[in-house]
Amino acid sequence: HISGVILYAETLLHFHLAPVLIQRGIIPGVRADTDGYPLPGSPPGSGEVGTQGLDDLYDRCVTWREAGARFTKWRAPFLVNEAGTLPSPAAIEAQAGALARYASICQAAGLVPIVEPDLDFSGDASLQTSIDAHVKVISAIYAKLAIYGVLLEGTLLKPSFPQAGAKYTGPKPSPTEIAAATVTVLARSVPPAVAGIVFLSGGLSDAQSTLYLDAVNKLVAAGPAKEPLAATAAEALANSKDVEAGVLRTLASRLPPLTFSFGRGLQADAMTRWVAGDHKGAQEAFAKRAEECAKAAQGK
Template identity: 40%
Template sequence: MNAEFERKLDQLKRVANDLVAPGKGILAADESTGTIKKRLDSVGVESTEETRRRYREILFTTPGAEEFVSGVILFDETLRQSSREGTPFPELLKSKGIIPGIKVDAGAKPLAGHPDEKVTEGLDGLRDRLAEYAELGAQFAKWRAVISIDTDKGHPSDWCLDANAHALARYAALCQEAGIVPIVEPEVLMDGSNSIEVCEDVTSRTLNRVFNALFEHGVVMEGILLKPNMVIAGKQAERQADPREVAEATVRCLRRHVPAAVPGIVFLSGGQSDELATEHLNIMNQLGPHPWELSFSYGRALQAPALKTWAGDESKAEAAQQAYYHRARCNGAARSGDWSENMEKDKAA
C-alpha cells in the first residue's frame, strides 16, 4: 500500500465516520432541476435559478441545524451557487461544520432489452467531473439506482440488478480514487402493491449483488456509506406493516447482507411521511447495538414542512427554518432511539 493511497484511505474513513457521527445525519438537497420544479410548483413558487438558490439558502443558514446535520448532498447547480453575501455554498456549509456532497449520476434511463426496468447512467466522464467537484469543495458523492417491483412481470430481473450493481461499483471505485466518499444508493421503490415480505426478498437480492460488485471492483468498505430503502410494503399493498415490523425486517435484512466494515447506513425516506420515517429510524436504533451506525439521508422528510411554510414568502423564512430545525432535531434524536411523539407535539422545545 503506497503512501498516497493510505492518505486517501484515511481521508475517506474520516469523512465517512464524520457523516454518521452520533446524533447526526444528512440532508439530501440534490433535487434535479425537474424535481425541484415540482416541489416549488406544489407551493405556488416559480422555479428559477434565484428561487432555487434562495430556498436552499434558507435551509443552509438555519441556526443550529449543524447540531443534527453532518452533511448536505447538493445538485450541480447548487454546488456552484452562493449566499446573498456571496459566500459559495460549500464554504458556507463548511463554516458551520457541515460537509458538502454532490449528486453525480445522470438519472435512471430505460434498460436496453428490458424497457420496463431502469439503469442509472452517468459514468462517462465521471472521473473528470469528480476531480472538478473535489476542487469545488465536495467531499462525498451520491449515485442512485432505482429497482422497481412487479411480481406479475418478474421484476426486478437479475439483469436489472446486475446492471445497476455494476454501475454503482464503478461509480464507488472512481469516487474513492478521487478521494471522495461514495454514498451507494440502491433504492427498491415502494410504489407497487407488493407485501413487506416481497420487499425484503428483493432488497436482499439487491444488496447481495451490490456488495459482490463492490468487492469485485476493489472498493474499500470502510470508506463508503450505504443509502438503502427501508423494508416496507408497497403503497398499494393490501396490508401495511406496523412500524416495529418494518424496523425488524429492515435490520434483519441489513445484518444478513451489509459488511460490518461499512461505517454507516443512511436511510432514504422513500415517500414516507415525515414522522413515520423518523419513527422507523428510532425503532431500528432501539433494536441495537448494530455493527454500523443507522442514520438518515432524507430529502422530503426533512424539507417538506419548511418548503410549505416558506412558499416564497420572505416574511416566513425564519418560520421555515424553525420547521426544518424541528425535523432535523427529531431525526437527530431518532439516531439514538430517543425520539418520542411528545417531541412532535412540542415543536418549540
C-alpha cells in the first residue's frame, strides 16, 4: 500500500535506507526545504513565513540522487483568514516563486519535485473562503512553474484539503462538502498535465483524513455526468455558488490520480504504540492505516 517514503536528508545519507526501500518496491524521496523565516512585506503581526532551502539545492539534489532518492518535496505554508487579508500578496508571490525555483532545480538534477502548498486551517475562514484561497494560491504556483519552465508531467502536487478553519463559528462542513470543495479547487487551478495529486493530512485526525480522501475518490469513481457538456456548463452557470452533482462528477473525472501522502495521518497510532514498547502492535497499526488509506484512495 506504500509506494514512496519521504525521508530527512540526514536519514537518507547516514542510515543508507534507500537500498532497503528499493528492494521492497518503495521509492525513496527526501525533504528539500529547511527552516521558515518571518516574511518581509506581509501584514505586521500576521505571522506569515517564507520557506528556506534554495541555497546549494542543486548540489544537495545531486547528492540525494546518488544516494538513491528519486523525488523531493518542498512545503510552503500559507495562513488563511475570513477577512481575506491572508494569504497576503507578498506571501503568495514569495512562496509560489520559491516552489517554482525549487521544482526547476530538482528536475535539472533528475529528481521529481512534489510541490506542497499547505494552507493553514487554524483560523476563522469559512469553507468558501478556503476554496477561494486554495484556487488563488495553486493558480499562482502553476503560473510561476510555467515561467521557470518546469515540466508538469514530471511533478506531483501535495495540497491540503480545503476546509473551514478551527475558529469558524458556522456549521462544520461534511466529508461530502469537503470533497465537492476539493474537486472544485483542483479543477479550477491544476493543469491537466500534472502527473498526480497526493494529499497531505496536516492537523487532521486519522478518521478525518481518510473520510475526506474517500469522499473525493467516490466522486471520481462515479464517472462523468451523462449530460452533454453544454448542459453541465449551463447547470454550473445557473448554480454558480453551489456547483451541482453532475458538474462535480464531470470535473472529478478529469482530474489526475488522487492519493495520499500522510505523515501523522498514517503514523500517529503506530508511533504511540512504538513509544510504549508495543513494537508488534505498532507494525499492525501502521499496516491497518496503510490499508485504510489505500482503500480511500480508490473510493472504497
